Amino acid sequence: MSVTAKDCMSRDVKYVSPEMNAKDALKVLIESGASGLPVMNPDGEILGVFTEKEILKTILPSYLKGVGNFVYGDDSKVTLKKLANLDKFQVKDIMRKEVPIVTEDTSVAEISRLMLARSERRVMVVRENKAVGVVTRADVVRALARQAGLDF
Numbered sequence: 001m002s003v004t005a006k007d008c009m010s011r012d013v014k015y016v017s018p019e020m021n022a023k024d025a026l027k028v029l030i031e032s033g034a035s036g037l038p039v040m041n042p043d044g045e046i047l048g049v050f051t052e053k054e055i056l057k058t059i060l061p062s063y064l065k066g067v068g069n070f071v072y073g074d075d076s077k078v079t080l081k082k083l084a085n086l087d088k089f090q091v092k093d094i095m096r097k098e099v100p101i102v103t104e105d106t107s108v109a110e111i112s113r114l115m116l117a118r119s120e121r122r123v124m125v126v127r128e129n130k131a132v133g134v135v136t137r138a139d140v141v142r143a144l145a146r147q148a149g150l151d152f
Contacts, residue, residue, distance in 0.1 A: 009133030048095035
């Protein structure tokens with residue numbers, strides 16, 4: 001029997017709204033212990049994803065990607081100031097709009113292929129275009145380990 005998203009997803013989906021202040025959303029993100037949260041409207045429709053990566057892209061210099069590996073000062077006043085000024089942004093200004101979406105019947109094997117192909121940490125699970133859960137890479141690994149009969 002194939003393990004599906006429904007079998008391993010978290011149903012308690014924490015999310016942020018697109019109009020939320022980015023600094024407040026960062027607090028929710030940190031308190032949730034997740035690396036990213038879906039951005040949803042009041043009807044539960046997924047509009048994007050607010051992640052640690054998007055925050056770093058917002059506060060770090062835009063040239064960082066182009067220069068490759070180098071030492072970046074831990075005490076950069078510019079970066080810290082940008083982080084402190086996140087309240088000048090709304091979530092919709094920072095969020096990534098492409099969100100990987102699956103249904104409850106999607107197999108864990110297919111979810112893992114999607115995650116690897118797109119370098120995703122999580123996929124949203126929807127029913128009738130409404131979020132009903134989230135599957136993380138950790139959920140996939142646990143499900144595969146259980147399916148293999150590993151008792152951890």
